[in-house]
Amino acid sequence: AEENFPMIVGPSLGHRTKVELVNKSFKTAGVLNKAGIKMSITTDSPVIPLHHLPICAALAVKDGLDKWEALKAISINPAEILGLEDRIGSITVGKDADIVIWSNDPLQIDAKVEYTIIDGKIVFSGEEDNE
Structure with missing residues (x-):
């Protein structure tokens, strides 16, 4: 948080068979958000299909992430992290x-x-x- 680095959380849905999933938790998104870190939620498409993204966000809400922050984590936050917020991520005149x-x-x-x-x-x- 002090360095102002955004975080991408996931993939968190599915088995713990991959090394990066050994300690996975849907609590991570809420913890990072409460610490003031801009974060987005990701799947592992095509292993975990993109259409499961709202489920991942909902599970993060169940484990403590604010609902509005969960919606931002799958819309405007990833757009801002990628530097594409001028085109996508929110409903604004002039955007895609x-x-x-x-x-x-x-x-x-x-x-x-x-x-x-x-x-x-x-x-x-x-x-x-x-x-």
Whole structure:
């Protein structure tokens, strides 16, 4: 925290078979956040698919990370860590218009993607699943 270095937490979902996962914990994100460290949450795609990212964030919330900070950890924080916050990571005029609209809180396991919008165009509609 004193050096102002951001951290990327994960992969935390899955088995402890890899050396970097021996002491894994979903508490890490909350501990780092409370220490004032900007952090993001990652999967190990394709081993742990990217669509499991909200589950990883939800498990971090369950183990102490603030819910708003969990959403930031999978949106604006990684964009800022990568230096891409001028284009992605939040809904702001002038940024890339890539948005996912959920049926519920995206950190809830039963939330479904209703729409995916890329460059201002709907590229997926959950209604397609019901046809």
